[in-house]
Amino acid sequence: MEYFYLHTRQKMLLRYLLTRKDWVKGQDIAAVLGVTDRTVRNDIAYINSLTKDSEEIITSMKRKGYRIKNCEKAREILKLARVDSPDNPDERINYILKKLIFEKKELDIYQLADEIMVSESTVVGDLRRLNKIVSANNRDLIVVKKSSKIFLKGSEKDKRSLLSELLFKETNGSFFDVSKYKKYFKDVDLDLIQKHLLETVKKYNFSINEMAVVNLLIHIAITVDRIKNTNFLDISTSCKNMVNTVEYKIAKELCTKLEDEFRIKFPPEEVLYVSYLILGREKIQCTCTNRNELKDIVEPYYISLTAALLNSIATEYGIDFTRDDTLLIGLCLHLKIMYFRIKSGMVLRNPILEDLKRRYPFIFEIAVFLSREFCRLTGLKVNEDEIGFIALHLGAAFERYTENKNFPKRVAIVCPTGYTTSNILLSKINSIYKEKIKVLGVFSFMELDSIKKDNPDFIFATVPLEHDLPINTIIISPFLDEKDKKLIDNTLNLYCAESKTESLRGEADKFFKEELFYKNLVFQNEFQVIDFMAKELYEKGYVPQNYPQLVIEREKLSSTSFDNLVAIPHPVLMSAYETVISVAILNKPVMWGKHKVQLVLMFAIKSGDRKKLDALYNHIIDAIDRPGGVSSLIESRDFYDFKSRLLNLNYENE
Numbered sequence: 001m002e003y004f005y006l007h008t009r010q011k012m013l014l015r016y017l018l019t020r021k022d023w024v025k026g027q028d029i030a031a032v033l034g035v036t037d038r039t040v041r042n043d044i045a046y047i048n049s050l051t052k053d054s055e056e057i058i059t060s061m062k063r064k065g066y067r068i069k070n071c072e073k074a075r076e077i078l079k080l081a082r083v084d085s086p087d088n089p090d091e092r093i094n095y096i097l098k099k100l101i102f103e104k105k106e107l108d109i110y111q112l113a114d115e116i117m118v119s120e121s122t123v124v125g126d127l128r129r130l131n132k133i134v135s136a137n138n139r140d141l142i143v144v145k146k147s148s149k150i151f152l153k154g155s156e157k158d159k160r161s162l163l164s165e166l167l168f169k170e171t172n173g174s175f176f177d178v179s180k181y182k183k184y185f186k187d188v189d190l191d192l193i194q195k196h197l198l199e200t201v202k203k204y205n206f207s208i209n210e211m212a213v214v215n216l217l218i219h220i221a222i223t224v225d226r227i228k229n230t231n232f233l234d235i236s237t238s239c240k241n242m243v244n245t246v247e248y249k250i251a252k253e254l255c256t257k258l259e260d261e262f263r264i265k266f267p268p269e270e271v272l273y274v275s276y277l278i279l280g281r282e283k284i285q286c287t288c289t290n291r292n293e294l295k296d297i298v299e300p301y302y303i304s305l306t307a308a309l310l311n312s313i314a315t316e317y318g319i320d321f322t323r324d325d326t327l328l329i330g331l332c333l334h335l336k337i338m339y340f341r342i343k344s345g346m347v348l349r350n351p352i353l354e355d356l357k358r359r360y361p362f363i364f365e366i367a368v369f370l371s372r373e374f375c376r377l378t379g380l381k382v383n384e385d386e387i388g389f390i391a392l393h394l395g396a397a398f399e400r401y402t403e404n405k406n407f408p409k410r411v412a413i414v415c416p417t418g419y420t421t422s423n424i425l426l427s428k429i430n431s432i433y434k435e436k437i438k439v440l441g442v443f444s445f446m447e448l449d450s451i452k453k454d455n456p457d458f459i460f461a462t463v464p465l466e467h468d469l470p471i472n473t474i475i476i477s478p479f480l481d482e483k484d485k486k487l488i489d490n491t492l493n494l495y496c497a498e499s500k501t502e503s504l505r506g507e508a509d510k511f512f513k514e515e516l517f518y519k520n521l522v523f524q525n526e527f528q529v530i531d532f533m534a535k536e537l538y539e540k541g542y543v544p545q546n547y548p549q550l551v552i553e554r555e556k557l558s559s560t561s562f563d564n565l566v567a568i569p570h571p572v573l574m575s576a577y578e579t580v581i582s583v584a585i586l587n588k589p590v591m592w593g594k595h596k597v598q599l600v601l602m603f604a605i606k607s608g609d610r611k612k613l614d615a616l617y618n619h620i621i622d623a624i625d626r627p628g629g630v631s632s633l634i635e636s637r638d639f640y641d642f643k644s645r646l647l648n649l650n651y652e653n654e
Contacts, residue, residue: 006047007043009033009043009117010046010047013029013043014047014068014074014078015078016029016032016033017066017068018071022067023065024065025065025066026041026065026066028065029065034117035114038114039114040066042115044058044066050077055069055070056070057070057073092118093129093133094170096112096130097133097152097166100130100152101162101163103151106146106149106150107149107150108148109123109124109148124145127150131143133162134152136165136383137161137165137347137383138345139158139161139345141155141162142154156232156234157233157344158345160222160226160233160345161345161346161347164215164218164219164222164347165347167181167218167222168215168349176214176351177214178190178191178217181214181218185225187228188221188228192261193221193258194217196254196258197216198213200250200253200254200257201278203253208278208281209281212281212348215348216277219277220254220277223274224258224264227266232267233270242275242276243272245279248271250278251274251275252275255270255274273344279337279340280337280340280348281348289325290329291303291325294328294332298332298333298336302335303332305374305378306331306335307328308373309335309373310322310328312370313370316574317610318611319401321394321397324401326397327394327396327397331393331394334389335374339378342386348386348389349385350385350386350388352388353384353385354563356395357388358564358625360391361568362618363391363394364387364388364391364558367388367390367394368387369572371386371557372557372572384558387557408437409436409438409458409492410438410455410456411429411438411439411456411457411458411459412439412441412454412458412460413425413442413461414444414445414462415442415461415462415478416462416463417462417463417478421478422442422478424479425480426439426442428479441454448467448469451469452469455471456471457471457472458491459471459472459473459474460473460474461476462478472491474487474488474491476488504615504616504619507612508616508643508647511579512580512581513580516540516581516582516583517582517583517638517639518533518536518585519636519638520585520586520587521585522588524590526561526569526590526591526592526597528590529567529584529586529597529600530551530555531548533582533602534547534548534551535548536582537576537580537582541578542576542578542580542604543575547571547576550575551569551570551571554569554571557572559594559595560592561594561595562624563594563595564630565595565596565598565599565630565634566597566598566599566624566630567599568620569600570605574608574609576604576606577606579612580604581601581602581604581616582601582602582604583639584602585598585600585633585636586599586600598634599630601620619649620646623646629649632645632649633646
């Protein structure tokens, strides 16, 4: 069954003419719809184009006007029609962009304004936003205005990239449902392309990333549609080293099948383009177990690049991933494929991007930093979806890293009952707690100075021990019975909880400042908020003068807003003179990237201080993710009430 896509106004036009038995002049139709005669002519031409047999639905006669010629067909269109009307600014922008991509001639601003029922000044005002969108993700595109005309200038490859982005956005990231995209391809059978694609990759025993199958299918469908409409691309000869790869063989065979199905011809450049589409979506499969084996399957350039990036993370964040072979191998293989995707203009959508940003903001922040370093070393900008994929690799590595960092706890044993007894105790502790406790040694009463020098987390003593050392001490039996084991277990767990709570309160007192708390602020957009808060930080001596620009630079890499009314803006690099957190509660939410924001926490971090913020940062993320957490903070009466609410959220709902 075929569906028709109509503007709301076009449906009104059809319904109006169906109620009229006589001819109706164009100016009368225009008056009823509240548009110009030209818009009426354009709408009728579009409606008539919906029939495959070229039979008119609405006929016209000079001096008489218009009337329905085929009432049955008109009613069928109304019955099956789905509204394709830009009813809000985002839809309007997408509508204009698609018109710019598909139209080979310039668009008339006045005609376009009539089509979407807005003023000409509104269309002109949209140009800045249009250019921001078309130039994103490394695209060399620009919307050019000449007098009352606009057109999209740039390469065919970048236009296809833009079109795919628009389609994925309009379908709300339907990464696994092909049917969501069928309305955009009236003359291209997506099921047929999918059938040939899956058959061909299976023949070559080639694995495609499960999340990328629909993504690849849509890109190929766009390619077919553009070729059908004689929009071809050109790939430089420097890219033609692909012809001997399995990806090219798959692309060649697939394109041959599609040529027969759609009666088109794939030029060599288009076959090459499809091979890059396939390469960019290959499923990473590797049997390497250590870094020494990696050199047999990947070029030295990518190994060196990955190692340099991991070294940068160690320098900036103090987190040493350099010895994690699992991360090195996985990230290296990913970066190689990502490199090809970026070079060839391919965009792979990340279906879990928003979840990653919300649930693992610290890991995502490291991924943002890594992508910036990648750009510095390669000259290639990394988009937000790719940053999300990098974060997946880093997240797994961070889990391994923190498991190793949490334990073991350093323990000094004081056991004055003799060598044999102390050895029994030592053996039992090492046997039971070998992964949780590191014994620094067995000490006597006379060696408290040595214990102080070693600075253990705990002292385990077999007799009551009086000392003034700031070290947790517990009394246990030299034979370590069940009661002692329970005491040690509780102590280890309590130590972690108490350390977290003490650290949290200490950090809140240190890093939140009353002079950096703002309530009931009124702004129109995120840039005004950033400018105000960053300038306040500068004027109070916490950051350099260019802090607003540094924060905006970070926003351009990936928005710091969450889907819960919160944004946490900050620069990529630590550049503050003193580590502080500025808080702004807005009178009303503003659009910040893709989300509305009312609570803003601007972080200013001094170089070397990032670790000191760990407990507080993690708690803030946990607090704003709790039901009612954000609304509670927004309702804060003043600075002290805000800080109290934030700290009290620590154990609520647990």
